[in-house]
Amino acid sequence: MTETKKIKLMLVEDHALTRIGLKVSLEKYSNLEVIAETENGKKAVELANENKPDLIIMDIGLVEMDGIEATKQIKEKNPTIKVIMLTSHEGEREIMASLASGADGYCLKDTSPEQLYKAIESVNEGNAWLSSQVAEKVLRNYYGKDISQIKQNGTSHNHSTPILQNKIPVVPLSERELEVLKLIVDGKSNQEIGEKLFITLATVKTHVRSILNKLSVDDRTQAAVKAMREGIVTF
Amino acid sequence: MLNLQSKESNFIKLIDVIPDAIVIVGSDGKIKHTNSKTEEIFGYKAEELLGNELEILLPSRLRHKHVKHREGYSSKPVSRPMGSGLNLLARKKDGTEFPVDIMLSPIETNEGKLIMSVVRDITMLKQREDEIKRKSKQLEDLVSTLTHDLKTPLLGAEVSFKHLLEGYFGKLTEQQKEIINLLIQGNSGTLRLVNNLLSVFKYESESYRLLLEEIDISELLEKAVNAIKPLLNGKDISIKIPKINFKFTGDAFELERVIINLLSNSIKFTNDKGTIELKGIKNEDGNVIISIEDHGKGMSKDEISSLFERFWQSAKSSASYNSTGLGLYLCKQIVEAHGGKIWVESEPEKGTIVSFEIPELTHLKY
Incomplete structure (x- = not known):
């Protein structure tokens, strides 16, 4: 591997131990190079402008500016810089909110270094990436049923007027995109998804990109950002 | 037929001791009778209400609409809660508004067919x-x-x-x-x-949601067994799954978690050698029962009764099992979230069967 082919990374993470661990894990791969790191969202925007990394690994909770806003600002000025949100927040609200950043990939902190490496390579090539855990939260958020509604089901059998009308959820995804999303949740690779749905690899990738694009502008995602920023969650 | 004329009428005596406000109106919407609780809640004297339209007890902005609702109801009166699920508001004499629940019933009296409203002040409840x-x-x-x-x-x-x-x-x-x-x-x-x-x-949490989808029973059971395979290392334990073939609706992720948890318990309490049986059946009514049977240490009746409590750990489960005491409690939460139930049959030294039932939820599937 020659020097020029290395992927230049920037790590944006407020927890020092996590940042160090991440750096060590990633630098084991000979084609990855960490050229900058920071715990501060505002600083991340400046560093991105100065250092022009190929790809940024971004946390949500940061000093001064959250990772969602930082990603937006970085993408506005440097559309070619790729961003992977690596969230340590597992709450549905935080994960849904992170989708508003317009990042290229979404992973959770418990993702193994091998998986993260795959995500980095794929995103660096221009593809979108959604980890199965994040995909599951998305699916649950849009298609899940409230527990209270399910429990009611058991007690309302004799009800003459069904209170449980199957409302069609307002979902921005097409049938095909939903199928792709479900297979991602099942842990299938793009290759496997293509084989299963009889579509080309390129088409699978287009679907994943389109899923992320649609989710980033959806009302529910925007509402999650608002709720998250209003919540007591401290960054 | 109820006699409303006489003050001595049993009906009038009865409604006077009821702890909710009772307002009886004629088909013209005029108030014919009230009880003492009505005076107390609304702050009007009975004589101020009698002969007035019922709408006097409503915020003025809602009155016009209410007249139409009332006329609709009068044409086809049945006993039912009013606007169930809606936030109903009433108005006191001093103008204060407060939330109420209202039950409507037609009553046959010597004055003809009247409508009785039972009004409950639910301020505290709200x-x-x-x-x-x-x-x-x-x-x-x-x-x-x-x-x-x-x-x-x-x-x-x-x-x-x-x-x-x-x-x-x-x-x-x-x-x-x-x-x-x-x-x-x-x-x-x-x-x-x-x-x-x-x-x-x-x-x-109230906001948690289940992702209900069609599940293939054999896929679900096999996935769970694959996930716990590392626990079998170095042990002569076999897990048998009788051949089954059906589909049902549930949250595949969460149910897999339940089965993994139950299987790992069975493995913990089976000595190094033994068989564990994992079964799924579907009843005629569509309910599904999944059970895990082991021939391990078993449990006494006392132990069974506290099994699904938080932080419960069997005396037999030593620290070396690395138990958090929450596993079964979580299983119970997941099963109950599906509207189902979980139970245990066990005998010391003979073994344990843990079963859970998931009701038919196909109509709730996305």
Whole structure:
């Protein structure tokens, strides 16, 4: 591997131990190079402008500016810089909110270094990436049923007027995109998804990109950002 | 037929002791009778109400609409709650508005067919509901913060311990390695406890949702068995799954979690040798029962009764099992979230059967 082919990374993470661990894990791969790191969202925007990394690994909770806003600002000025949100927040609200950043990939902190490496390579090539855990939260958020509604089901059998009308959820995804999303949740690779749905690899990738694009502008995602920023969650 | 004329009428006496306001109107919407509670709640004297239109008891902006509703009801009166699920408001003499529940019933009297409204002041109930909602929201926010703040250092430490052990930061002595191994063990135990605790809150939270989809029973059982295979290493335990073939609706992720949990318990309590049977059946009514049977240590009646409580651990489950005491409680939460139930049959030294039932939920599937 020659020097020029290395992927230049920037790590944006407020927890020092996590940042160090991440750096060590990633630098084991000979084609990855960490050229900058920071715990501060505002600083991340400046560093991105100065250092022009190929790809940024971004946390949500940061000093001064959250990772969602930082990603937006970085993408506005440097559309070619790729961003992977690596969230340590597992709450549905935080994960849904992170989708508003317009990042290229979404992973959770418990993702193994091998998986993260795959995500980095794929995103660096221009593809979108959604980890199965994040995909599951998305699916649950849009298609899940409230527990209270399910429990009611058991007690309302004799009800003459069904209170449980199957409302069609307002979902921005097409049938095909939903199928792709479900297979991602099942842990299938793009290759496997293509084989299963009889579509080309390129088409699978287009679907994943389109899923992320649609989710980033959806009302529910925007509402999650608002709720998250209003919540007591401290960054 | 009810006699409303006489003050001595049993009916009038009866409604006067009822702790809800009762307002009886004619088909013209004019108030014909009230009870003492009506005076108390609304602040009007009975004679101020009698002969007036019922709408006097409503906020003025709602009156016009109410007249139409009332006329609609009068044409086809049946006993039913009024506007169930809606937030109904009433108005006191001094103009104060307050939330109410109203039950409507037609009654046959010597004055003809009248409509009786039983009005309950639910101000306190609403306040309590709002308080519960507020607290539950606060708890969710807190849990979200805790998830992050508790897990971040644990996950960070896990990675760094691994790197230390690999010698990334320099070669280690055997003793240093031993200490780091102990740190790794302690760290992962704490991480597991934190994860389980957070799951308890997750399932208790109002906003948690189940992802109901069609599940192939044999796929579900096989997946769970594959996931626990590492626990079988070094043990002569076989897991049998009788051939079955049906589909049902449930949350595949969560149910897999339940089965994995129950299977790992069975493995813990089966001595190094034995058979565990994993079965799924579908009843005629569409309900599905999944059961896990082992021939391990079994349990006494006393132990069974407290089995599904939080933090319960069998006396037989020593610390070496690395139990958090939350596993079965989580299983119960997940099954109950499906509207189902979970139960145990066991005899000491003979074995244990844990079963859970998931009701037919196909109509709720997305």
